[in-house]
Every structure is written in C-alpha cells, then in structure tokens.
Amino acid sequence: MQWSEWKAKLQERSEQIVQNCRQLAKRTIDQTSSYIQTHKKQTISVAAGLVLTVAAGASAQYYYTSNIISVYHVLVNGQEIGVVDNPAVVKNWTAAKLEEEQAKNGLSMTLADYITFQEERKYKAPFDNESTVRALSDIADIKVEAVKLIVDGKVVGYAADQNTADQVLAHVKEKFSGIPAQADKKVAVAAASLSAPAKSSPIKEVTFKEQVETESDSVTAAQVLPADKLEELLVKGTFKQMTHTVVEGDCIGCIAKKYGITSNDIYANNPGITENTLLQLGQQINVTAIRPFVTVQVKEDLSQKETIAFSTQINNNDKLPKGETKVVQEGRDGSKMVQYEIVKENGQVVAKNIVKQDVIAQPVAKIVERGTKVIPSRGTGRLSWPASGYISSGFGTRWGRMHKGIDIAGSGSVLAADNGRVKFAGWDGDYGKAVIIDHGNGMETLYGHMSTISVKVGDVVAQGKKIGVKGSTGDSTGVHLHFEVHQNGRIQNPMRYLK
Numbered sequence: 001m002q003w004s005e006w007k008a009k010l011q012e013r014s015e016q017i018v019q020n021c022r023q024l025a026k027r028t029i030d031q032t033s034s035y036i037q038t039h040k041k042q043t044i045s046v047a048a049g050l051v052l053t054v055a056a057g058a059s060a061q062y063y064y065t066s067n068i069i070s071v072y073h074v075l076v077n078g079q080e081i082g083v084v085d086n087p088a089v090v091k092n093w094t095a096a097k098l099e100e101e102q103a104k105n106g107l108s109m110t111l112a113d114y115i116t117f118q119e120e121r122k123y124k125a126p127f128d129n130e131s132t133v134r135a136l137s138d139i140a141d142i143k144v145e146a147v148k149l150i151v152d153g154k155v156v157g158y159a160a161d162q163n164t165a166d167q168v169l170a171h172v173k174e175k176f177s178g179i180p181a182q183a184d185k186k187v188a189v190a191a192a193s194l195s196a197p198a199k200s201s202p203i204k205e206v207t208f209k210e211q212v213e214t215e216s217d218s219v220t221a222a223q224v225l226p227a228d229k230l231e232e233l234l235v236k237g238t239f240k241q242m243t244h245t246v247v248e249g250d251c252i253g254c255i256a257k258k259y260g261i262t263s264n265d266i267y268a269n270n271p272g273i274t275e276n277t278l279l280q281l282g283q284q285i286n287v288t289a290i291r292p293f294v295t296v297q298v299k300e301d302l303s304q305k306e307t308i309a310f311s312t313q314i315n316n317n318d319k320l321p322k323g324e325t326k327v328v329q330e331g332r333d334g335s336k337m338v339q340y341e342i343v344k345e346n347g348q349v350v351a352k353n354i355v356k357q358d359v360i361a362q363p364v365a366k367i368v369e370r371g372t373k374v375i376p377s378r379g380t381g382r383l384s385w386p387a388s389g390y391i392s393s394g395f396g397t398r399w400g401r402m403h404k405g406i407d408i409a410g411s412g413s414v415l416a417a418d419n420g421r422v423k424f425a426g427w428d429g430d431y432g433k434a435v436i437i438d439h440g441n442g443m444e445t446l447y448g449h450m451s452t453i454s455v456k457v458g459d460v461v462a463q464g465k466k467i468g469v470k471g472s473t474g475d476s477t478g479v480h481l482h483f484e485v486h487q488n489g490r491i492q493n494p495m496r497y498l499k
C-alpha cells in the first residue's frame with residue numbers, strides 16, 4: 001500500500017469515526033429529552049434538567065476502545081450521591097417509588113428533589129448502580145401534588161386536588177347561605193345577564209367576604225385534608241377543642257368571658273345547653289372559639305309594602321278654651337313599596353339597604369286645633385242667666401217656708417252663671433243632681449234638680465259654659481232648675497246679681 005493510499009484510507013476512516021461519534025452523542029441527547037417529555041406530566045418537579053457533558057472530541061478518535069464507557073454522576077439538589085451506568089436506573093427507581101406511594105395514599109405524588117445527571121466518558125470508569133439507588137432512597141423527598149386554600153393570603157389547608165377544593169368551598173357557601181351550590185351557579189349566570197333577572201330566587205349574590213384563592217403546591221401527604229375535614233376547618237376555624245370544667249359559682253356568661261368567647265358560642269358547641277340550663281359542678285363544657293375562616297356574604301332582594309304613618313299638625317285656636325282640643329281633619333296612613341338589598345354574613349343580617357321606594361298612597365295629616373283662650377277662674381260678680389225659661393218660683397218666704405233660690409221652669413241646658421271652678425258635682429239630697437261653682441270672689445252658685453251633669457270637680461268653667469241639663473231629680477215635682485247664690489256663705493237673692 002502506497003503511503004498516499006494509506007493516508008487517504010486513514011482519512012476516510014477517521015471521518016467515519018467522527019460521524020459515528022456525533023450520531024451517538026445526538027442519540028443520547030434525543031433519548032434523554034424524550035424521557036423528559038414522557039415523565040414531565042407525573043413528576044413536574046422531578047428533574048429532569050439533564051446536564052450532559054459529552055466528551056466527543058475529534059482529536060481523541062484514534063484511542064476509542066471498548067473500555068472507554070459513559071457513566072453518569074447523579075446529583076440530587078446539586079449534591080452528588082453516586083454514579084450509575086445509565087440514567088434509567090435512577091428514573092426507573094423514581095417512577096416505581098412514586099407509583100408505590102400513589103397506591104398507598106391515593107394521591108398524586110411527586111418527587112420534590114431536583115435530580116440531574118452528568119455524563120463522563122472514561123477508560124474503565126467506575127459506577128455503582130445499587131449504592132446510588134440506596135443513597136437516593138435514603139434522601140428522596142416524596143411529596144403530593146395538592147391544592148392549597150388561601151384565605152386573605154393565609155394558607156388554611158390543603159385539598160387533594162382542585163375539584164375537592166372547589167367542592168369544599170361550594171359546600172361552605174351552601175352551609176352558610178342555605179342555598180344549594182348549584183342554585184348559586186344559576187343565580188350567578190342570571191346576574192350576569194341583566195336582561196333575565198332571576199325572579200324565582202331573591203338571592204342576588206353569594207360570595208366570600210375574604211379573598212379566597214387556590215393554588216397548586218407540593219406538600220407531604222399528611223398535610224392533605226379530606227374534604228369533610230377541610231370543610232370543618234373552614235367553618236370552625238380550628239380543630240383544637242378546649243374544655244372547661246364547671247366549678248362553684250360558674251355561669252355560662254362568666255365561662256364565656258373567661259375564654260374570650262360568647263354565650264352563643266357555648267350554646268353552639270354544647271347541644272343541650274341553653275340559657276336556662278343549671279350547670280353541674282364538674283360538668284365538661286366545650287369552650288372552643290368558633291371563628292370561621294371564611295364569611296359567606298349573601299345579598300338578597302326584598303320587596304315589601306310598608307305603611308307611611310300620617311303626621312299630626314297642631315294649630316292654635318284662640319277661641320277654644322285652653323286645655324281643649326278639636327280634631328278638624330282625621331289622619332290617614334299612606335303606603336309604599338320598598339325594595340331592599342339584604343346583606344347576610346354567615347346567615348346573620350348585617351345590612352338592610354333601601355334600593356328603591358315607590359309611594360302608593362300619600363298619607364293624610366291629622367289636623368288638631370288646640371285652644372289658647374285662657375279662662376279666668378275668678379268671677380266678675382255680675383251673673384248671666386243659668387238657663388232660659390220663666391221664673392216659676394221666686395226667692396224668699398212663701399207659705400211660711402223659705403225658698404233659698406229661684407226656680408227657672410222648662411227643659412234645656414244649664415249654664416255657668418259666672419267664671420269659676422267646680423266645687424261640687426253629684427247627688428246632693430233634696431237638690432238631686434247638683435253642681436256648686438266657686439267663683440273665687442266669695443260667691444258660690446248652686447244648680448239643682450239636673451238630669452245630667454257635664455262637668456267634674458276642679459273644672460274651670462267660663463261664664464255661659466254648659467254644665468248640664470235641667471231635670472227633676474231630688475225633691476222636685478217637674479222639670480226646672482233651682483238656682484241659688486251664696487255670698488261669703490250667706491244666701492242671697494239671685495235677682496240682685498243677674499244681669
């Protein structure tokens with residue numbers, strides 16, 4: 001073989017080796033990335049950022065022998081834990097482990113550690129698959145894929161998945177609003193389309209007052225709560241139960257105060273205990289403070305017909321005696337239709353806002369006249385006639401008997417002869433139904449045989465005011481008024497004073 005021929009063959013061979021070498025490197029990268037693709041779904045945080053150092057230099061091509069092999073340094077979170085001859089050794093172990101954990105917990109598992117591989121090509125490079133896997137299993141941090149519930153920025157708990165979290169939140173809304181979660185959705189839809197208001201339900205909106213968020217997270221399996229537990233936690237705010245043992249002198253209010261809770265908390269925690277319960281010494285009372293993590297806010301529409309009460313207007317009337325009133329217009333209530341927005345928080349009404357009100361009927365005010373005319377209780381000394389009619393019997397002695405007054409015949413009203421104050425009103429022996437008025441100036445007048453009396457003791461009467469009706473009560477033989485005048489306790493002839 002000619003030198004040139006040999007040189008050409010060598011050149012060809014060497015190019016072939018370089019080509020093979022490049023293909024090998026490419027295949028390794030392809031395989032690795034395809035592995036990453038297929039495993040990405042199950043193990044998001046598993047690592048799979050493979051760092052490959054492919055030592056394929058054209059200058060080394062002549063020295064390849066079957067003893068130069070690839071080994072892979074396994075790094076967990078940047079720390080080397082061993083060397084394997086193939087990344088699949090680690091990956092297969094990881095996949096099997098996750099599958100095993102998943103079967104055990106029924107939750108979606110993930111490997112929280114970040115595993116990387118570094119390839120090394122070396123003559124008779126040492127590796128130990130078994131001890132690497134053992135080291136890995138010692139430190140592997142298996143986590144579950146969970147959904148954390150965040151209330152106002154604070155993590156409250158973990159649900160197995162988004163669906164569970166959504167269901168728990170829907171249940172809590174349902175619990176506090178009394179509205180099935182599905183109806184809630186319907187309302188939300190109806191509220192969104194303004195053209196079709198939800199007539200069937202007064203509920204406009206069911207929301208959490210707090211900012212409630214969910215977010216994916218990897219946690220230990222023990223941190224994940226079953227749906228019912230998570231719901232309980234949201235509703236009660238705690239799992240920790242505190243108990244109080246009743247001692248001498250305890251009362252429900254005192255116990256509540258001691259633990260910073262309310263009596264209602266105690267009633268809620270202890271079915272059977274009411275405000276009337278007699279506490280027994282040694283009795284165990286659950287004094288857990290129930291403070292829900294969330295506040296379910298429900299907005300409801302309420303339309304109701306309401307009464308508009310009439311007002312009363314009082315006008316002074318100087319012709320009406322002081323103390324007397326006269327209704328000149330009766331009041332009448334009006335009505336209106338009021339539309340409210342009721343806001344409830346965890347079932348308690350916290351606001352009742354008026355949205356709109358339409359008056360159906362305006363109220364009619366009651367108008368009252370109030371008398372301002374002051375009537376003096378002191379007489380003038382000049383008397384007006386207490387009744388109409390002729391004098392059937394005068395004052396003085398007749399047939400040997402003293403007649404102490406005058407008789408005015410016929411029926412009709414009896415009027416006060418002068419201003420004064422009623423001193424007597426009632427039955428007075430032979431006088432029958434009688435009234436005595438004290439005129440405050442030493443004079444008194446007496447009215448006898450009346451059929452009805454329309455004043456009472458203490459009334460201030462003006463001259464000419466009706467005090468009753470003539471009659472024939474007492475020692476009388478026909479309807480008439482017997483009228484007497486007394487001055488400083490002495491009988492007077494009324495005719496001397498009558499105008």
Ligand SMILES: [Zn+2]
Nearest residue numbers: 405406407482
């Ligand atoms: Zn008489």
